[in-house]
Amino acid sequence: MTLPSAPVRIVAAALALALALVGLVVREGLARAQGQEVVLPITGYDPRELLTGHYVRFQFRSEFPAGTPCPPGSGGYSRRADAWVALRRQGDRHVATGAALSREAALKLGEVAVRGDIDCLARTAPETTWVILNLGVDRLHTDQAQAEAIQKVMLANRDGPATGSAVVSIGADGKARLKGVTAGGRRVDLTWF
Amino acid sequence: MASYRRRLEQDLEGWIGRGLVPADSREAILGSVGEGRRLDAATALAIVGGLLAGVAMIAFVAANWSDIPRIARFALVLAVFLGAAGGAAWAGARGRAVTGQVLLSVAALVFAAAIGLTGQIFDIAGDPQAALRGAGLAAALLALAGRSPWAAAVGLVFIGLADVTGGRLFEASKPWIGWLVVAAPLGAATAVWWRSQALAHVSGIAAIVSVMTLERLGRGHEEVTFMSAAAVFAVAAFLARLARERFEEPAGVLHGWFVWGALIWFGVAGFGDGLKGVGHSIAWLALSAGVVALGRHDRHAPVTAAGVVGLFAAGATLLFNLGVGLMTSAAVFGGAAMVALAVAWAMRGRKAA
DSSP states (O other), rough: OOOOOOOHHHHHHHHHHHHHHHHHHHHHHHHHHHHHEEEEEEEEEOOTTTTTTTTEEEEEEEEEEETTOOOOTTTTTTOTTTTTEEEETTTTTEEEEEESSSSHHHHHHHSSSEEOOOEEOOOTTTOOOOOOOEEEOEEEEEHHHHHHHHHHHHTTTTTTSOOEEEEEOTTTTTTTTEEEEEEETTTOOOOOO | OOOHHHHHHHHHHHHHTTTTSSHHHHHHHHHHHHHOOOOOOHHHHHHHHHHHHHHHHHHHHHHHHSOOOHHHHHHHHHHHHHHHHHHHHHHTTTTOOOHHHHHHHHHHHHHEEEEEHHHHTTTTEEEEEEEHHHHHHHHHHHHHHOOOOHHHHHHHHHHHHHHHHGTTTOOSSSSSSSHHHHHHHHHHHHHHHHHOOHHHHHHHHHHHHHHGGGTTTTTTHHHHHHHHHHHHHHHHHHHHHHHTTSHHHHHHHHHHHHHHHHHHHHHHHHTSSTTSHHHHHHHHHHHHHHHHHHHHHHHHHHHHHHHHHHHHHHHHHHHHHTOOOOHHHHHHHHHHHHHHHHHHHHHHHHHHO
């Protein structure tokens, strides 16, 4: 059997790569649409990185009264790929209730399990306790005017309580995927268009 | 090519004058070299015009990027990639090898950009290292499909960037070895197979860099890791030197880089506590001197350069290890000079005999 000519091989390889990229986008889109939706509080976060387009950078951060203990497992599995965070609904949002090294263990700590880990800053009064989630999602790309308006609202109270919220989809694979961001009365939803 | 032709014309005049070459052969000899390709003004202007049109188009799209629907942006990115790859296929079919190589390399770069832009367009969070490795593998696939060493070189660069990206190089969580440890030798073998100097250069540099990704594997016994790497490079340099007869250009390039690798990692091994000392510096100095001699013998400038740089570096570490006493330094360098002169004297005497 002879190999096809180089031009045919190049076109076949390029089509395969293009299809792989389309497949990635479709798979992520489906996972985002079909995942379980949770709403998490967010605050503004700096610094920005240059040359990566217009985006809002944020941090999943919840504040609790001084003396509130850190969720179990926080700080213990920093940036580990096998770490999971447990979430529980509190009002119209979800809060972290602990971190563990398996989905099953995380589900014993909360209603929803998502891949990621927790950093916690327990401080004495008058400061508050900060619980920060690292879920692999920390920015929303949008047009410049929208991004700057949302960023302005969130950075105005950067060290205070959360000023916005992010709608996150948690897929069957446990990965968090951003669906939209709300801050200062503005809402940006991720759509195909 | 043009400068070689001019030199040949001058040499031919001399050879014909001395009767070494018949005057009738002059035109035939010059004809066998051929004229270098020259770009006429119209072609040069057309190229400049094409480049400016491309820049104008990129600026126009960038200015309106936010207003373009996401799906249209994605389609645009894919169209640019497929256009570049299609252009490479078209050029290849018409025997325009250089244009095909350039376009395939551009396609590999555009695909890397497409991965990043797709993540941005649809807010898909991902690991930058995985994205770079994906870009590297995509470039390798295009290179294999089009038998393009330039695209393969682009792939190696992306894989190397992935190995060192995100500040993970010295983190405990990183894998034991980087992908370059496998990709660089594969690139070197491909360079020899495809007779490509460009890929040989990139593979040689990648091979040297790949040793850094062994950091975790060798943590606690770095001297052994780096000394083993130097030994592997020395063997590879020996094999590449042997292969120069058959694979002249890429093997010669690899020979040079492997010698650099051997000397660099031999030297770095001496910074560990286990090997630090005057003995290592003197051994490094002797090896460097040997490499200079080898480079001069083979008329291989990069090898000679590696030896010269090694001499300076080894000399500096020797001074440091001796405590920078000027009298001691003078004695050591004086002794080394005597040995070098004695060896040179002996070699000249044997050559004369």
